[in-house]
Amino acid sequence: MSSVIAPSAIRGRFLDIQSTVDQAAAIPEQVRFIEDGLLITQDGKIQWFGTWQAGQHLAADLQVEHYPDQLILPGLIDTHIHFPQTEMIGAYGEQLLEWLNTYTFPTEMQFEDKAYADQIAAFFVQELLKNGTTTALVFCTVHPQSVDALFEAAERHHMRLIAGKVLMDRHAPEALCDTPESAYTDSKALIQKWHGKGRNLYAITPRFAPTSTAAQLAQAGQLKAEHPDVYVHTHLSENQNEIAWVKSLFPEQKNYLDVYHHYGLTGSRSVFAHCVHLEEQEWQCLHDTDSAIAFCPSSNLFLGSGLFPLKKTWEKQVKVGLGTDVGAGTAFSQLDTLNQAYKVQQLQGDKLSAFEALYHATLGAAKALDLHEKLGNFNVGKEADFIVCNLKATAVQALRQDRAKNIEDALFALMMMGDDRNIQATYIYGQKAYAQADRNQY
Incomplete structure (x- = not known):
């Protein structure tokens, strides 16, 4: 494989947790949701991240992949x-x-x-x-x-x-x-x-x-x-x-x-x-x-x-x-695993919110692996691993998502009902390593 990693530009709806926390109650304050965002990668790392409006000029010389209806999450x-x-x-x-x-x-x-x-x-x-x-x-x-x-x-x-x-x-x-x-x-x-x-x-x-x-x-x-x-x-x-x-x-x-x-x-x-x-x-x-x-x-x-x-x-x-x-x-599927995690907490009389669940599967997991300085969110300088999620991969998901009250509700529905059918694309080091169109090849 070539060691040259091409730059990339991704436009879409981005959701992540900006910083590690010591208590679950602090997670909502760290949630970052950009309805129309832009992420630019260089040499496998995140070079720029913000709103499309603020950054579109930076992508002028790049082919921008646009995912207007999907949800982009950290890997x-x-x-x-x-x-x-x-x-x-x-x-x-x-x-x-x-x-x-x-x-x-x-x-x-x-x-x-x-x-x-x-x-x-x-x-x-x-x-x-x-x-x-x-x-x-x-x-x-x-x-x-x-x-x-x-x-x-x-x-x-x-x-x-x-x-x-x-x-x-x-x-x-x-x-x-x-x-x-x-x-x-x-x-x-x-x-x-x-x-x-x-x-x-x-x-x-x-x-x-x-x-x-x-x-x-x-x-x-x-x-x-x-x-x-x-x-x-x-x-x-x-x-x-x-x-x-x-x-x-x-x-x-x-x-x-x-x-x-x-x-x-x-x-x-x-x-x-x-x-x-x-x-x-x-x-x-x-x-x-x-x-x-x-x-x-x-x-x-x-x-x-x-x-x-x-x-x-x-x-x-x-x-x-x-x-x-x-x-x-x-x-x-980590989506399926979060479904199970939610139920395990319910059986103990506890709750697992969508944002806490996202934390445990991304930035919190990176912290557990002592990799939170490299992975887990869209902060500039981190390794550009992320996924594009189709929230409406099935008819019942589409029905549910059309009634989602906000991004937290939409995320929760994804975690309760989602699986590999919801992963539209997986990017490793800023490059598309998997696309759902290819799924039947594996």
Whole structure:
């Protein structure tokens, strides 16, 4: 792919959140809606953003793509997803531990074959783009070639992904186990190969505490100490049986999170998926270490894991982003995931407004990934990843949108009823990486 990134100019209705916040109540003050706006990109970054009236002269020498009836949003960010589980999405009938053994491990064995990994990686990246996801934090498999396959697929679009090889040296099929030494050596080589190359970023990725020995977690901690700007990505407190298992395996630690914390795996670039059943000490540790949570409502419902207390993240001042968690999550669409997130809060007597939901899927998720200086809204200088949404992709959506009271109501209807059919175009680094007219090619 050419390294030359052409300038672009987009005109339309823009909606974003201008700044990170510490409380949900502050989000409406940061909402920016421009009914007729212009965004100009240069070298993949946002060069100018404002009203069409103020900026049209700047676009005089550019071909302007105009979306008068659509809604343009920052690219959606997925803070937890498994690319090798793409083909087993919607697998029936188990809770977490049984589901891993019945479906996940047999599927992941296939990724020893690089050609197979390439095939699924290409499909996976196209699904992200088709659903308006422009950045994701991704689990690969234990095989280093699975990481190569994913980053190679992302590079074709200049796409920003964070990913890493799974570390797993026990309680799994032998064909999927590494060792503390090989996990360290393979991960270090992958960090040197991919981290910071283009838009690729690396994540040290123990699957979860039960599948790593103390020796392997110590090696993971050593890697993090040697490469402090890489990420840590793992699972935490998803299922009650899982939590009990961790306590039996690591009786010397105070709680599940303390296992990771003890080995130096918490911090500002550490993301823990699920966190449905945290103890008070764990909430405090997440806050104190500036660690983040990936909230995965679809998979929490699908596997019967429980209801995540999103409101508590504001109370405890813990960073949180939204995750689809495919393949336990049942859709690549972050719109669908926000639908599930709303219902999870309703079941707990709480509300999730449209603007708060947008925050968790864009700028809030960027903050959870320590990328809020680069991604998440239309501020000048940020990377130009954004999506064009057709609010009237179906007849019933058109009927509902014609009765929307304001932009917040229109956004809420999109989130409750939307899916990949609503993504008209996805732009990566200012360039159109997906157009709905091409959807049947994938």
